[in-house]
Amino acid sequence: MKFSFASVLSNALGGNAAWPAQWRSPEPKASYDAVIVGAGGHGLATAYYMAKERGLTNVAVIEKGWLGGGNTGRNTTIIRSNYLWEESEAIYEHAMGLWQELSTELNYNVMYSARGVMMLAHDRHDVETFKRHVHANRLAGIDNEWISAGEAKAFCPPLDVSPTLRFPVVGAALQRCGGVARHDAVAWGYARAASAMGVDIVQNCAVTGIRRDPSGAVAGVETSKGFIGAKKVGVVAAGHTSTVMAMAGVRMPLESYPLQALVSEPVKPFMPCVVMSNKIHAYMSQSDKGELVIGAGTDAYTSYSQRGALHISEHTLEAICELFPAVRRLRMLRNWGGIVDVTPDRSPIIGRTPVAGLFVNCGWGTGGFKATPGSGHVFAHTLATGEPHPIAAPFSLDRFRTGRLIDEAAAAAVAH
Ligand SMILES: Cc1cc2nc3c(=O)[nH]c(=O)nc-3n(C[C@H](O)[C@H](O)[C@H](O)COP(=O)(O)OP(=O)(O)OC[C@H]3O[C@@H](n4cnc5c(N)ncnc54)[C@H](O)[C@@H]3O)c2cc1C
The missing domain is CATH 3.30.9.10 (D-Amino Acid Oxidase, subunit A, domain 2)
Structure with a gap:
């Protein structure tokens, strides 16, 4: 069963959209090419670009609360791309380019305002x-x-x-060209557009485990509504990434x-x-x-x-x-x-993990709202192809092993 945007909206407003039986069953009756954990802006943008640019619609976004109820709906919405290092410049400027057309792209007014x-x-x-x-x-x-x-x-x-x-x-x-946008409109715009292309968005459904097959590869996610099979899992659960990744036995530098x-x-x-x-x-x-x-x-x-x-x-x-x-x-x-x-270098982590089929997008710290379109865009590429997008490649988890850090700590606009 596909969830319509109306049922998503009903859930967000505290309605009683009925859960289909398969979500309550202990058996894995639902199965997807990819499951994204976390319906914040980054997770929803990822699903949107997977559907739009890769034609991948057998995708579910699983959210323990409500759409945009995490940092996406809690931030001060500052958008800028004047970071110091080339790697950061590339990803934030990529996002900046997408912000400029986002309302048109989604047919939803995200109220991007380039006020400086x-x-x-x-x-x-x-x-x-x-x-x-x-x-x-x-x-x-x-x-x-x-x-x-x-x-x-x-x-x-x-x-x-x-x-x-x-x-x-x-x-x-x-x-x-820096400015602000309306944060929850970004979540809703991506959600509606992804849902219209066939992506399932499931709210009030916490991921409680990551199941792996005998080879060690990802097989799906255990949730408060039952097991959901998935060939790939992308974790985009800001603030809670360590706890979700620990479910697959991966320790994060966060x-x-x-x-x-x-x-x-x-x-x-x-x-x-x-x-x-x-x-x-x-x-x-x-x-x-x-x-x-x-x-x-x-x-x-x-x-x-x-x-x-x-x-x-x-x-x-x-x-x-x-x-x-x-x-x-x-x-x-x-x-x-x-x-x-x-993260220790104040730059995000986007890409593969040591577990086959498990991908992560996290570590945006105090400044990831501005990256939302760019982050979703490059992570969609990674989830679809299994390979890092060229812009995302420097932000691999592996950099904490090699020492090739992207030290944006001193470049923060305000010292946190
Ligand atoms: C007060 C504040 C001010 C900020 N100001 C700015 C700013 O001005 N500019 C800027 O660029 N950035 C800012 N940020 C940072 C920015 O908000 C985040 O980097 C960004 O919104 C992260 O988006 P996200 O989609 O990754 O995370 P989120 O929107 O947090 O989405 C993650 C989702 O994962 C869900 N989740 C977690 N665990 C599970 C689970 N087990 N199962 C299912 N779902 C789960 C959560 O419920 C959540 O909805 C600010 C943050 C805060 C808190």
Whole structure:
């Protein structure tokens, strides 16, 4: 039985879409060419591109909660591609190209808004670091430019650039094509388009085990609804990748941390772009509903709790109020947390694993939303062919054995 988008929607809204008997049976009555674990943006985009570009529709996306209920629906939606190293530039710029046409591609308004992402420099170290990025990006043909403090103020009038600030703004790197999109629309757009091509999307169905055949290859997944056979399994379960991969006996170089965000009460449009400050840890944009969207930091300790320590948010708000004094009297509307999984070199892992038929896409840490279309696109290639896409090849799990790391730790837009 194929799930229609309507039944998916019904589930997401807490409806009573009936489960077909085979999902409750202990016997493996359902079988797929590929099962994707996790219906976040990355998993759904993977299914979409497998169907669209490879003609593979005998695919299921298995989700323990609801569509986009993980980090995809919890992030601050910042999109940019001005990373430092060539490998990162390639994958984030690949995604950037796909973002520009995504609403048309999916016939679903993902509200991608190229309003510009400005990364503030507060001292000489910042200036040199960001100028290095600007030069590296321009060599690669990627949009990024250096602007003065005065130009930063002109680009974002509410920003305080007075020299008396404790951490004065001395310039900024600006990526004009960077911006934001509506996060859950990305999940829904990919889900609807994949479902329309025949992909099954199964919510409220936790993967509890990965079954392997006598040769050691993947045979399918055990779930809370029963066993689902699969020739290939792609794990795209951000924050929980280690626990899912452990079901197949694979130990991952990942740590999971809570990461928080919050929004203010809605106000009229006053924030025209995205502003980020690594030095004092603050980033903010304004949603189309009028809320100021503010990202906090990761907790100092690993955890699977989808909330974080209050002092982490308080610290962020202190920094925001220093940069934007006009927001000091605003009230916070709500806050939340997600679980991000982080690799030692702060770059993702995309590709094969030591288990035949088992693939993984993870480790996007605090910055994987912007990669969603590109990540899904290259992972679809890997799942379909069994070989890494050229853009994804440097991000192999094997790099932690060879030492060929892609160290983006120092390149983060904000230090988490
Ligand atoms: C507060 C916050 C702010 C962020 N801000 C930004 C930002 O501004 N820009 C940016 O680029 N990135 C940002 N990120 C990071 C970004 O959200 C993630 O990197 C990205 O959304 C990951 O997408 P995903 O599809 O891989 O994961 P998810 O959307 O988390 O999807 C994984 C899915 O796997 C499911 N799952 C887990 N275990 C199982 C199981 N056993 N069985 C079945 N399903 C399972 C989960 O329920 C989940 O739905 C932020 C993250 C957070 C938490």
